[in-house]
Amino acid sequence: MSVQERKERERAVRERLIVATARELAEQQGWDAVTTRRLAERIEYSQPVLYSHFRGKREIIGAVALQGATEMAAAVRAATAAVDGPRERVAALARAYLDFAARNPAVYDAIFQLDGGLAYAQEDTPEPLKDAFAALLECLGEVAGDGVAPGLFTETFWACLHGLATLTRAGRLPPEYIEPRVELLVDRLAVV
Amino acid sequence: MSVQERKERERAVRERLIVATARELAEQQGWDAVTTRRLAERIEYSQPVLYSHFRGKREIIGAVALQGATEMAAAVRAATAAVDGPRERVAALARAYLDFAARNPAVYDAIFQLDGGLAYAQEDTPEPLKDAFAALLECLGEVAGDGVAPGLFTETFWACLHGLATLTRAGRLPPEYIEPRVELLVDRLAVV
DNA sequence: CTCTAATGTCTAGCGGTGCTAGGGTCGAAT
DNA sequence: ATTCGACCCTAGCACCGCTAGACATTAGAG
Numbered sequence: 001m002s003v004q005e006r007k008e009r010e011r012a013v014r015e016r017l018i019v020a021t022a023r024e025l026a027e028q029q030g031w032d033a034v035t036t037r038r039l040a041e042r043i044e045y046s047q048p049v050l051y052s053h054f055r056g057k058r059e060i061i062g063a064v065a066l067q068g069a070t071e072m073a074a075a076v077r078a079a080t081a082a083v084d085g086p087r088e089r090v091a092a093l094a095r096a097y098l099d100f101a102a103r104n105p106a107v108y109d110a111i112f113q114l115d116g117g118l119a120y121a122q123e124d125t126p127e128p129l130k131d132a133f134a135a136l137l138e139c140l141g142e143v144a145g146d147g148v149a150p151g152l153f154t155e156t157f158w159a160c161l162h163g164l165a166t167l168t169r170a171g172r173l174p175p176e177y178i179e180p181r182v183e184l185l186v187d188r189l190a191v192v
Numbered sequence: 193m194s195v196q197e198r199k200e201r202e203r204a205v206r207e208r209l210i211v212a213t214a215r216e217l218a219e220q221q222g223w224d225a226v227t228t229r230r231l232a233e234r235i236e237y238s239q240p241v242l243y244s245h246f247r248g249k250r251e252i253i254g255a256v257a258l259q260g261a262t263e264m265a266a267a268v269r270a271a272t273a274a275v276d277g278p279r280e281r282v283a284a285l286a287r288a289y290l291d292f293a294a295r296n297p298a299v300y301d302a303i304f305q306l307d308g309g310l311a312y313a314q315e316d317t318p319e320p321l322k323d324a325f326a327a328l329l330e331c332l333g334e335v336a337g338d339g340v341a342p343g344l345f346t347e348t349f350w351a352c353l354h355g356l357a358t359l360t361r362a363g364r365l366p367p368e369y370i371e372p373r374v375e376l377l378v379d380r381l382a383v384v
Numbered sequence: 385c386t387c388t389a390a391t392g393t394c395t396a397g398c399g400g401t402g403c404t405a406g407g408g409t410c411g412a413a414t
Numbered sequence: 415a416t417t418c419g420a421c422c423c424t425a426g427c428a429c430c431g432c433t434a435g436a437c438a439t440t441a442g443a444g
Contacts, residue, residue, distance in 0.1 A: 007391095036431060046394050048433075057431065112364065113305070120364045148376060155365055156356070156373045163355025164348070172304065172312045173347055181348045184340060188381050195412070199420090228402060238423050240404075249402065391440075401430060407423090414417080 015053045017043050019063045026064070026106035031114065034060075055117075062116030068107035069128040073135040075100050086142045087192040093139045094161055094182045101165035108169075112162060133158075145191030153189075160185055207245045209235050211255045218256070218298035223306065226252075247309075254308030260299035261320040265327040267292050278334045279384040285331045286353055286374045293357035300361075304354060325350075337383030345381075352377055 021042045025034050036057060040047040054060050079096030083089045101108040110116055111129075119125050133154070140157050141150030164181060167173040213234045217226045228249060232239040246252050271288030275281045293300040302308055303321075311317050325346070332349050333342030356373060359365040 035429080037429085047431090048395095049393070051432070052392085112359070112362070120362075121366050152369060152372060153376065155369075156352075156376050159355035159359050159365065159373070160348075160352040160377075161355070162359055163351035163353070166358065167304070167351050167354055170304070170312075173351065174313045177344060177347075180344055181351070184345065184348050184381075185352075189376075227400085229400090239402090240424095241422070243403070244421085386444085388443080389441090392438085394435105394437075396433100396435090398433080399431100402428095404427080405425090407425100408421105409423095410419105410421085412417100412419085414415100 011053075014043070014045075014049075018050060018053055018060065019067060022060050023064045023067070023107060023110075026110070027104065031061070031106060031109060058115060058117045061110050061114050062118050064107060065110040065114075065116040065118060066126055066128045068104060068111050069132040071104075071107075072097075072100050072111070073128070073132040076132075076135045076139070080139045085192075087186065087190060089139055090143055090190045091182065091186045093136070094186060097136075097161045098165055098168075098178065098182070101169065105169055108165065113166070140190075143190035143192060157185075157189055160189070203245075206235070206237075206241075210242060210245055210252065211259060214252050215256045215259070215299060215302075218302070219296065223253070223298060223301060250307060250309045253302050253306050254310050256299060257302040257306075257308040257310060258318055258320045260296065260303050261318075261324040263296075263299075264289075264292050264303070265320070265324040268324075268327045268331070272331045277384075279378065279382060281331055282335055282382045283374065283378045285328070286378060289328075289353045290357055290360075290370065290374070293361065297361055300357065305358070332382075335382035335384055349377075349381055352381070 018039070022034055022039055025039065025042065034057075036047050036050055039060075040050055043049075050060070054063070076093055076096050079092045080089045083092045111132075118129065120129065136158055137150060137154045140154040144150045144153035164173070164178070164185075168175055168178065210231070214226055214231055217231065217234065226249075228239050228242055231252075232242055235241075242252070246255065268285055268288050271284045272281045275284045303324075310321065312321065328350055329342060329346045332346040336342045336345035356365070356370070356377075360367055360370065
């Protein structure tokens, strides 16, 4: 029995190695550079090994996305936990979100831009994704204002942050003035 | 002289055919399906002909993006021109924007998601892109409110719309409730 | 301890991609 | 009529995601 357990353990280690390597490579050189050949070479196994862990490249992206979503939820909670006052808490959330996107562009893409084969906004949505939304909801639900559903407010606010994050990173928006844009969003959207 | 002119005319026609075909194919089957081989086949020329018009696939995407930006600017202006009152004008703009994105997903991607090799938010930005932003600015600048620069306000509002458009289309947001989200955005962000 | 069977991995290859070199054809100008 | 140059196509490169089948290596039975 112990032999089988050891093998499973080793397989799990290797699977984590694949995900970590894919993420690293994506952050270093972009997702285009994450080819199955290069990835296989970096983990020092042949290509087919990747397919014994994942159905294909898409699922690898999905695995990175789930890992990233967990981290993002933690980052948002950490940034908002110690802040007093709903207005400042929302501002802290917005900064933490945009900061995460700027510091982990490839991971952010995996979560929100690329096709990782994940279900979104459904009941079979993976837990990390639901939890990331929940982390936003916990903070943003407080400032939805009367007559506005917290979920709807959270979705809308989130969409605004997402727009800022993606347009900034894609060079569609000048990268300075991030802070005043955040201020504008928070001041106008959040009802304190 | 006339012969040369005719040839130039024919070249221009063919170039438009390439762009139109690429766009059509992208809207029908997604940008992934727009390969140089398929595109060449559809225009009934061989692949190298594409490269006598464009440096590569990226530039073809860029050409579709420019065409789309022009149309989008026109759509926004048309939707807002006949509307009275700044608040309703902004709401009309938002709906027109999201409607354009929903009706022309591939074109929207070409403009805002994909790499078409275009410069954004710089002085050498192509005119159609500048004009599309100007179309937004004309309407949104009115409702920036005191102490907020019209440009900054427009960028931020636009980012919100972009976030809604992309998240909705990527299945990250449930597609119903588009209207209440727009109402929320307009009511809170626009100062009338 | 040996042999068999199964597990795991690798090599090699398929059909596809974006892109390009080089040869050939056809029309225009002399 | 002939030359010459512009134009386009065939064929091929290196790479992609993915997989079939050969090959070790190891586990477990006798």
